[in-house]
Amino acid sequence: MRKWITAGLAAAAMLCPSAWSEDGGLKVLFLTKSSGFQHSVITRENDAPAYAERIMTDLVEKDGGTVLNTKDASLINAENLKNYDVVVFYTTGDLTQPGTDGTTPMAETGPQELLDWIGAGGGFVGFHCASDTFHGEGDTVTPYIEMIGGEFAGHGPQFFGKVGVKAPEHPCMEDIPGEWKIKDEWYYFKNFNAENNRVLAELDPGEQVAKAEGDRHPAYAQGPYPIAWCRAYGKGRVFYNAMGHREEVWDEEIFQKGIVDALHWAAGEGDADAAPSPKPAK
Ligand SMILES: [Zn+2]
Numbered sequence: 001m002r003k004w005i006t007a008g009l010a011a012a013a014m015l016c017p018s019a020w021s022e023d024g025g026l027k028v029l030f031l032t033k034s035s036g037f038q039h040s041v042i043t044r045e046n047d048a049p050a051y052a053e054r055i056m057t058d059l060v061e062k063d064g065g066t067v068l069n070t071k072d073a074s075l076i077n078a079e080n081l082k083n084y085d086v087v088v089f090y091t092t093g094d095l096t097q098p099g100t101d102g103t104t105p106m107a108e109t110g111p112q113e114l115l116d117w118i119g120a121g122g123g124f125v126g127f128h129c130a131s132d133t134f135h136g137e138g139d140t141v142t143p144y145i146e147m148i149g150g151e152f153a154g155h156g157p158q159f160f161g162k163v164g165v166k167a168p169e170h171p172c173m174e175d176i177p178g179e180w181k182i183k184d185e186w187y188y189f190k191n192f193n194a195e196n197n198r199v200l201a202e203l204d205p206g207e208q209v210a211k212a213e214g215d216r217h218p219a220y221a222q223g224p225y226p227i228a229w230c231r232a233y234g235k236g237r238v239f240y241n242a243m244g245h246r247e248e249v250w251d252e253e254i255f256q257k258g259i260v261d262a263l264h265w266a267a268g269e270g271d272a273d274a275a276p277s278p279k280p281a282k
């Protein structure tokens with residue numbers, strides 16, 4: 001009997017390494033390098049941790065895990081990624097270039113090493129400007145954008161949007177109310193990967209739609225569109241939430257619970273439940 005239990009645990013450990021790792025906690029790398037636009041929420045002043053870094057550290061440590069906050073994109077390499085369960089991006093631009101913040105860039109091979117790591121079972125979580133990273137030229141969809149599932153196309157002025165959960169039973173949505181009204185800077189997208197993405201939540205531009213023509217940003221003159229989604233990527237898992245421009249969003253308990261849920265899901269806990277959303281009937 002004892003032998004059987006040991007064998008069972010060993011098998012579980014192979015299937016779900018993070019849940020059975022020695023200290024039991026998630027190991028998270030949070031990359032906030034800005035090769036393009038630098039957001040205030042990840043800007044460090046006098047080398048103190050940035051706003052979002054403090055919150056991420058607090059959340060992961062209270063959850064029993066460890067987090068490395070970094071702007072050094074060269075840490076995204078095959079050897080170093082072996083040390084982590086989940087990589088979180090709040091980044092902009094071509095991370096193989098020093099760019100706006102001048103911090104250490106990724107090696108040329110870094111983007112592919114990241115994708116290979118995810119494909120082999122790694123967890124990737126992107127917030128907000130993670131989709132404003134590694135753009136293609138013209139209509140080209142880069143392998144990174146294909147992976148994250150959508151490409152930042154622009155945003156208008158900030159407003160109170162209505163976030164409608166489309167997959168309430170999904171582990172990443174467990175702590176998000178069915179309808180959540182919150183002020184943020186709302187991205188809209190191109191190159192949405194409908195072949196692979198499971199839509200978890202949509203943004204209803206609400207008040208922006210109600211505004212008179214000429215008074216609203218034209219991009220929001222549409223019905224609800226995907227704002228958070230997930231997908232399987234080889235043996236790995238990818239989660240993206242376009243929210244998180246404003247400090248006040250990071251302060252929200254709902255947003256924070258959603259971060260922890262997404263980290264655990266990305267680390268391989270629970271069902272992937274990532275079958276692509278059915279396409280709307282034509
Ligand atoms: Zn922003």
